[in-house]
Amino acid sequence: xxTIELQPVKGTRDFYxxxxxxxxxxxxxxxxVARQFGYxxxxxxxxxxxxxxxxxxxxxITSQLYEFKDKGDRHVALRPEMTPSLARLVxxxxxxxxxxxxxxxxxxCFRYEQAQKGRKREHYQWNMDxxxxxxxxxxAELMAAQVAFLRRTGLxxxxxxxxxxxxxxxxxxxxxxxxxxxxxxxxxxxxxxxxDKRDKIGNEATVIExxxxxxxxxxxxxxxDLLNTTGLEQAAAKVPADNPGLIALKELLALAEAAGxxxxxxxxxxxxxxxxxxxxxxxEVFDATGAMPRAIAGGGRYDKLMxxxxxxxxxxxxxxxxxxxxxxILSERGLLPTFSRGIDDVVFPMGPPEFAVxxxxxxxxxxxxxxVTVDYSGKRFKAVIERAxxxxxxxxxxxxxxxxxxGVCVVRTLGGTERKEEKVPLKDLGVG
Amino acid sequence: xxTIELQPVKGTRDFYxxxxxxxxxxxxxxxxVARQFGYxxxxxxxxxxxxxxxxxxxxxITSQLYEFKDKGDRHVALRPEMTPSLARLVxxxxxxxxxxxxxxxxxxCFRYEQAQKGRKREHYQWNMDxxxxxxxxxxAELMAAQVAFLRRTGLxxxxxxxxxxxxxxxxxxxxxxxxxxxxxxxxxxxxxxxxDKRDKIGNEATVIExxxxxxxxxxxxxxxDLLNTTGLEQAAAKVPADNPGLIALKELLALAEAAGxxxxxxxxxxxxxxxxxxxxxxxEVFDATGAMPRAIAGGGRYDKLMxxxxxxxxxxxxxxxxxxxxxxILSERGLLPTFSRGIDDVVFPMGPPEFAVxxxxxxxxxxxxxxVTVDYSGKRFKAVIERAxxxxxxxxxxxxxxxxxxGVCVVRTLGGTERKEEKVPLKDLGVG
Numbered sequence: 076x077x078t079i080e081l082q083p084v085k086g087t088r089d090f091y092x093x094x095x096x097x098x099x100x101x102x103x104x105x106x107x108v109a110r111q112f113g114y115x116x117x118x119x120x121x122x123x124x125x126x127x128x129x130x131x132x133x134x135x136i137t138s139q140l141y142e143f144k145d146k147g148d149r150h151v152a153l154r155p156e157m158t159p160s161l162a163r164l165v166x167x168x169x170x171x172x173x174x175x176x177x178x179x180x181x182x183x184c185f186r187y188e189q190a191q192k193g194r195k196r197e198h199y200q201w202n203m204d205x206x207x208x209x210x211x212x213x214x215a216e217l218m219a220a221q222v223a224f225l226r227r228t229g230l231x232x233x234x235x236x237x238x239x240x241x242x243x244x245x246x247x248x249x250x251x252x253x254x255x256x257x258x259x260x261x262x263x264x265x266x267x268x269x270x271d272k273r274d275k276i277g278n279e280a281t282v283i284e285x286x287x288x289x290x291x292x293x294x295x296x297x298x299x300d301l302l303n304t305t306g307l308e309q310a311a312a313k314v315p316a317d318n319p320g321l322i323a324l325k326e327l328l329a330l331a332e333a334a335g336x337x338x339x340x341x342x343x344x345x346x347x348x349x350x351x352x353x354x355x356x357x358x359e360v361f362d363a364t365g366a367m368p369r370a371i372a373g374g375g376r377y378d379k380l381m382x383x384x385x386x387x388x389x390x391x392x393x394x395x396x397x398x399x400x401x402x403x404i405l406s407e408r409g410l411l412p413t414f415s416r417g418i419d420d421v422v423f424p425m426g427p428p429e430f431a432v433x434x435x436x437x438x439x440x441x442x443x444x445x446x447v448t449v450d451y452s453g454k455r456f457k458a459v460i461e462r463a464x465x466x467x468x469x470x471x472x473x474x475x476x477x478x479x480x481x482g483v484c485v486v487r488t489l490g491g492t493e494r495k496e497e498k499v500p501l502k503d504l505g506v507g
Numbered sequence: 508x509x510t511i512e513l514q515p516v517k518g519t520r521d522f523y524x525x526x527x528x529x530x531x532x533x534x535x536x537x538x539x540v541a542r543q544f545g546y547x548x549x550x551x552x553x554x555x556x557x558x559x560x561x562x563x564x565x566x567x568i569t570s571q572l573y574e575f576k577d578k579g580d581r582h583v584a585l586r587p588e589m590t591p592s593l594a595r596l597v598x599x600x601x602x603x604x605x606x607x608x609x610x611x612x613x614x615x616c617f618r619y620e621q622a623q624k625g626r627k628r629e630h631y632q633w634n635m636d637x638x639x640x641x642x643x644x645x646x647a648e649l650m651a652a653q654v655a656f657l658r659r660t661g662l663x664x665x666x667x668x669x670x671x672x673x674x675x676x677x678x679x680x681x682x683x684x685x686x687x688x689x690x691x692x693x694x695x696x697x698x699x700x701x702x703d704k705r706d707k708i709g710n711e712a713t714v715i716e717x718x719x720x721x722x723x724x725x726x727x728x729x730x731x732d733l734l735n736t737t738g739l740e741q742a743a744a745k746v747p748a749d750n751p752g753l754i755a756l757k758e759l760l761a762l763a764e765a766a767g768x769x770x771x772x773x774x775x776x777x778x779x780x781x782x783x784x785x786x787x788x789x790x791e792v793f794d795a796t797g798a799m800p801r802a803i804a805g806g807g808r809y810d811k812l813m814x815x816x817x818x819x820x821x822x823x824x825x826x827x828x829x830x831x832x833x834x835x836i837l838s839e840r841g842l843l844p845t846f847s848r849g850i851d852d853v854v855f856p857m858g859p860p861e862f863a864v865x866x867x868x869x870x871x872x873x874x875x876x877x878x879v880t881v882d883y884s885g886k887r888f889k890a891v892i893e894r895a896x897x898x899x900x901x902x903x904x905x906x907x908x909x910x911x912x913x914g915v916c917v918v919r920t921l922g923g924t925e926r927k928e929e930k931v932p933l934k935d936l937g938v939g
Contacts (some may be wrong), residue, residue, distance in 0.1 A: 077817035079591075080556045081599040084583055087552035089596060092610065095548050111873045113850045113880030113898075116527050120519035120629060121553060121615070122585075124512045143575040146619050151516055153554075164521055167513040173894060177880060178524065183553070187578050198550060212883045213861055219870065333863035334870050418545045430644050431765035438651065438766050442542045448545030448609060451644045462605060466545075503875035 086187075086196025096414035097402055098199065102181055105201040105396070112180040112216065114203055115487075119160045121183060125150040127159040132264035132302065132351030135272070141185040141196065153185035157202045158352075158377070158393060159384075165206055166386040174207025174389070183411045195399065201372075204393030209321045210304075213392040214356045217331035217374055221360060222336045228401075229410045234338045238408075239371070240363040242343040243327065244310075245356050247320025249344065252301050252313060256294040264351040266290065270298060271347040283494070304344040313344075323356055352377040358391070367404055372396035419445040421463040425475040426453060432506055434472050434483060439505025440472075464489050472504075482507070518628025528846035529834055530631065534613055537633040537828070538657045544648065546611040546635055550593045553615060557582040564696035564783030568706070571615040585617035589634045590784075590809070590825060591816075594931040597638050598818040601620065606639025606821070626832065633804075636825030641810070643755045645824040646788045647762035649806055653792060653828065654768045660833075661842045666770045670840075671803070672795040673768075674775040675759065677788050678807075679752025681776065684733055684745060688726040696783035698722065702730060703779040733924035736776040745776075755788055765835055784809040788824070851877040853895040858885060859908040864938055865906050868916060871937025872904075896921050904936075914939070 083089050092100060111115065128137040142152040154160060157180055164170065172217045180202045187196060203220055205213040218241060222232060230238040250263060258266055276284070278299050285295040302308050305322060314321050324342060331337040349359040355376035362371065374394025381389040405411050420440055424433035433449050440447045448466070450459050463471050473485040484504055488495040501507055515521050521826050522530060522694050545749065555914055560569040574584035578764050586592060589612055597604065612634045619628060635652055637645040650673060654664060662670040682695060690698055701716045708716070710731050717727040739756060747751050763769040781790040787808035794803065806826025813821040837843050852872055854864035872879045880898070895903050905917040916936055920927040933939055 077598055079558050079816045081595060083552055084554045084556060087554055090550040092547035092549050095550050109879050113878050115524035115848060117524050118522040118527050120515055122516045122519055124510055124516060166509055208883060330863060330866055333866040384511045416547060425792060431762060433766040434762055446542050446545050451640060
């Protein structure tokens with residue numbers, strides 16, 4: 076019986092080597108796409124001051140902070156999202172930075188909520204943001220990066236029945252409509268946070284929540300009706316032709332057409348996003364089959380965040396792309412690559428007298444760039460071969476006392492059906 | 508004036524892109540060396556149960572825990588080191604895992620201590636460990652990996668006046684000596700923790716601290732005298748020839764000789780390591796010039812840790828290699844590579860009507876594996892070129908209304924002294 080708790084802290088994950096390989100692969104894809112799009116990676120500490128996340132609109136994310144007071148009585152949190160840290164970095168350098176910036180990051184993010192079955196309290200997230208670029212060219216570029224990544228994974232994004240759909244809306248469309256109902260400013264942001272939850276809590280509860288914000292039943296019904304709007308034409312029918320949100324949606328579709336992914340976009344006004352700071356385009360990426368109800372990724376424009384932090388008005392747009400949902404989807408569809416340990420050679424000294432020469436051989440092979448491990452176990456030959464094959468090694472280099480005396484090494488090729496061995500002079504393996 | 512705190516949480520670091528590049532490079536070196544040695548990467552969450560770090564011996568690391576109670580009243584900490592988490596992982600799987608394991612990790616580790624000038628509260632650490640291999644072949648292999656990494660950085664490790672030294676001791680030597688003074692068991696571990704601090708606190712304070720553990724002044728003086736022992740011969744004079752620690756040091760030197768780094772090892776009994784769980788070989792890696800007093804890395808054998816956690820006796824050995832000291836050393840010696848943003852092409856649409864075709868061109872170039880950014884700024888030509896050159900781009904692809912009308916793109920080579928431009932048909936750039 077162990078005297079320590081063997082499980083990780085509730086809601087957090089252990090990554091054994093066989094688990095970590097998928098994450099490492101995923102991160103490499105994300106970094107490669109970010110590189111192709113010319114984005115620079117940044118990072119901050121997982122600990123941040125809680126002030127960064129204090130908002131009046133009641134965002135769910137900030138009501139579930141993994142927060143605490145440190146020994147110096149600082150009120151800190153394990154970050155729930157990266158965007159406020161990004162804004163802090165940009166604000167701290169101020170005019171010293173030439174905009175626009177194209178930055179990305181792969182932060183681990185935390186939330187603390189009452190346990191729900193299978194819900195974790197941490198996940199990793201691919202963040203890409205453009206700072207200082209107004210206009211939907213930014214949105215189109217970010218979506219193109221998401222498309223490029225998902226194409227790399229082997230998912231089908233061709234016209235016809237693609238695997239993935241981008242549901243896109245614009246808060247300025249919603250905003251115009253709500254202004255007509257007398258809902259503005261802070262109340263607008265709070266209403267957005269509430270109606271974002273409609274899918275989860277249902278229409279009835281949404282109406283009640285809206286009532287708490289002072290929205291009458293009639294207005295609430297109209298809002299819910301608006302959320303059922305899909306397609307550019309229906310959206311266009313709800314607002315004047317010069318509505319900036321509507322214009323942005325049209326421009327976005329044109330750029331997506333040029334970039335070859337317009338067929339993946341569905342205008343859908345039910346997409347709101349739960350973060351109160353979004354001001355323009357908002358989007359969520361879904362499994363098109365509906366088999367996976369949770370969003371794969373989400374993004375949006377947040378042109379006012381910098382001002383609420385006391386900075387100059389700065390157009391910003393970005394997305395977050397979690398590790399959990401996409402890995403589930405890829406795993407279910409058999410699209411995860413087969414990962415191996417990547418060992419090239421196992422050197423096997425048959426006893427301690429051969430350890431030194433085995434070390435020499437291994438050192439030499441590593442300078443050739445090969446991945447080499449030495450089996451010091453002194454186990455029987457069969458067990459050594461089994462372990463080497465299990466580890467995916469391509470060759471076993473055998474060093475017994477006879478071999479060393481004769482100045483050779485027996486090199487056996489592993490993995491094949493027939494036994495292939497050759498004697499290689501030790502001087503060709505860096506010895507002597 | 509900003510309304511948020513612009514600084515990161517006290518003692519933590521921001522990594523702007525220009526800062527992160529060095530860390531990314533460092534991590535890539537560490538991962539490559541780990542790969543060459545056949546180690547598998549693992550990871551756990553930065554949050555762990557505090558129980559993992561509770562030790563009776565008064566380890567400094569556990570007296571400086573960045574700890575707190577979470578909302579569920581769990582006593583948790585931001586990990587101060589990775590080894591206990593590693594042991595937890597291995598213990599949780601038990602006999603299901605075929606030993607030995609060769610694992611590595613690149614965790615961020617935290618400590619909370621009263622502020623000292625320039626001391627950070629977090630750092631990253633390269634950890635490599637072998638689980639299930641008794642005998643110093645493990646130590647030799649791990650040191651060889653450290654050597655391989657430091658060689659890659661361009662530091663001089665050749666015989667003569669190498670830049671780096673490995674100071675090596677073995678706790679079984681110290682243990683034999685202390686047993687002679689009646690110091691055993693838990694007290695031995697606590698004494699190790701105290702005498703590890705001698706360099707920092709001086710001989711006098713060490714004697715006082717030892718007194719608190721019940722060690723008399725005469726014995727304390729003898730211990731301090733022992734710590735001044737350097738070289739294998741002097742160490743051999745302190746213990747019987749069959750002392751297992753002494754034998755291990757001799758074997759280690761023989762294997763280091765075979766691996767080509769024996770000239771870098773100095774036997775030095777003042778090396779103790781501040782972690783109470785070490786049981787055998789202990790080592791610290793230093794700047795040989797002494798210009799950098801802090802250790803670059805440290806490691807050791809901890810064959811009893813698994814038992815104190817309630818598991819089966821399991822030989823374990825490993826090292827931790829921090830990011831801060833090595834990057835300082837490499838930076839001071841001019842050994843850090845020059846990092847660039849790595850952008851290949853900047854596509855410049857001269858106005859919004861060209862955004863769509865620019866998107867097409869960028870999309871095409873990215874499918875060729877090139878790193879491409881689009882400059883949507885609409886700025887003057889000079890500013891666009893300056894920004895592209897500042898970003899390290901090799902080519903600027905110019906798309907004005909005339910070019911698009913004529914079905915061409917002006918491609919200018921950047922960075923040279925003379926202006927080199929050519930007109931490339933748009934159909935060769937994926938358009939039309």
